[in-house]
Amino acid sequence: MMEYLSYLLPLFHPDVLWAIALGTLGGIVIGALPGLTATMGVALLIPLTFGMAPVMGINMLIGIYIGGIYGGCISAILLRTPGTPASAATVLDGYPMAQKGEAGKALGMATIASAVGTLFASIVLATLAPQLATVALKFGAPEYFALSLFGLTIIASLSGDLLKGAISGCLGVLISCVGADPISGVLRYTFGVSGFASGFSFTPALIGLFALSEVFTQLEHLGRSDGTVAKVSGRWPSGRDMRESANALVRGSIIGTIIGIIPGTGSGTASWISYNEARRTSKKPHLFGTGYAPGVAATESANNAVCAGALIPLLALGIPGDVVTAVLMGGLMIQGLAPGPMLFQSRPDVIVGIFGGTFIATLFMFIFGMLLIPIASKILLVPRRILTMSIVVFCFIGSFAINLNPVDLYTMVGFGILGWGMQKYGFSQAALCIALILGPLAEANLRRGLLQTGDDVLAFVSGPITLLFLGLSIVSLALPFIQARRAKTSAA
């Protein structure tokens, strides 16, 4: 034990602390700027870590990762522009809170939730990584399909109007079919535009769907009101907020950690599932979506828990759970450290160093986040018409910066118009977003499973994990009806 603790000592060297602090702060800025994602941040800074000691270099990258996923909430809350896809669900309650003059509180809640989520997942990482990592390997095509099906059923309870929600969801699944077929490689619905060969780029689509659509909506009202937002104050959620959010925080952290462990899913999925769970188990579900602090707590705890959760299969098995951890794996390899079970035996100092580093990065993220709140929320003091125009500029720059592909600009504008129309006629943008994330996962795994089993449909209803998720799907679909009936009988 003493031996393991001694591995933590190098972490407290000032140079290492500096590197982690800089990484985390840089990550927050990268995450907050739409168009710069945590993945890009880590990839661009990898060359800087070549000359560093492993514990220093890798922890700096982990700082960027944790900071980057957190930073996405800042623009999501203040500007309705998800800085990273992970924060799309935070828009739902974060932005209305900011509009009510509670921007400080929303950001405070998001910061606390992100810290709680990362801490929880870090503890799991440090204590149970090798045991839990084997869970990741249990997921074959039928398990993934059942998981994504469960995720899709969230649409039923999130979208209010069931029919319009179903329409939005189906539209999302159809849109996600654009691009190369996951099994045969044939291009579908690209209409000869080579830029669509890998489908609509995700981040530009989300920026359009949530941010540009809001700009259009505001333009409609701009002439009529002066549009000043109530003044921004405070950064600490009240005791009541915390009590109401406790449930959401715990569930979000657990959900995020589990989703993080399963390769190929990621923080987008986790935050939507967590949001839905928080709403389902809340005593005041009707407040969700109107600017309710637990909604922010649910999504931000979950997406940050995914960060540390995704490190579990990476370190324990050498299998990256998402794009960022795949890049991190590259960073480790450059240091001559191949992640995997052997690393625990051959270089325990590195493993313990990474465990410790995630805690330190979380601490820095919390401190910087809290310090940045008053500065960041000053954005809202900018007169509405100037702010709105600036958001338009951001939407374009952010969408182009990702792939330097002009087609992404068309994607962004197209989704902006679509989102505006949906908002105007009461169709759920959330439903579309969930379908965009989970549609491809469901399709690829359904078809891969059928291919592998020789079209045996029964394979999709066998196995404990598959049955668990299918059961949850049925509950999730039936619950709105049961609740409605119960409400009716208690009213009568």
Add this chain to the structure above:
Amino acid sequence: MKKTLALAAALAGTLAATTAYAFPDRPIQIIVPYSAGGGTDLSMRLLAESMQRHMDGATVIVRNQPGGGGAIGTSAAVHARADGYTVGAGAQGPLALLPHLGSADYTIDDVEFIGLVGRNLQVMIACKDAPFTDFDSFMAYAKDKAPQIGNSGAGGANHISTEAFAKAAGIKVESVPFGGSSEAMAACAGGHIQAMVASPAEALAQVNAGTVKPLFVEEDKRIDIFPDTPTAVEKGVDFTWSSWKGIIGPKGIPAEDLEILRAGVKAAVEDEEFQKKMKDMGEFIQYEDAAAYEKRARKDSDTAEAVIKDLGMYQMNKK
């Protein structure tokens, strides 16, 4: 980050303005047709850094232009202005495979080859709980049952190479496409597929952990990482395959500038520091001049064309 790079580039440009011959007097851009952070991207970033040290006064920057399996960025490089300031990372998939699938707006004839940088060696591995553990039992199994072999994407390099191997060896395989090699590796380590092709570096950690077993190496000779694993060639199957990447450009770069670029790439690849970093990353460095690089690319392109025709995927994405 981009801004600092551009600033540094501008600064370096002014400093270099004193040299006699003007090329390169502004930043050279390498278009990487994949997202930042992948194997090709990291290699190209290392190469750019090494080129800067070996080309007098040059600033070399990497620009990522992902999409379409690499077709978009490669097309941008092939159709760039032929002044030598825009070159591209020339990888196997976009150059030798995509034109046959009909998903590219260029062919291998449009490419000016500059120099090969490295190769990714390939090892076929038996996944967890697979009914075979070495080359012979694999071949025996595959004679009448088609083993499920994962790959990192339909129509991608290790899909086509696996089918090419099956053709050469006279066995049956069932290709199972995944969205990237790490997804395939997760399925492999979990026993959801029976075999897959991996790079030695990817495979090593799993082999050491005992989850997977190396079956054969797709090289002429055995490799250092797996000295006990046979090659397909020594087992009597005339098949080698590796993926590769180098530097390409558009046709029509002025001859003098092209020579400077070729010499720069050669010096950069042969740089000791570059070689060490690439090796740590698990990359296999191999410099080849333009002629050898082109020959390699055309050979793979021909092999791929035949396999893609057999699979019925020829020009399937033609507009």
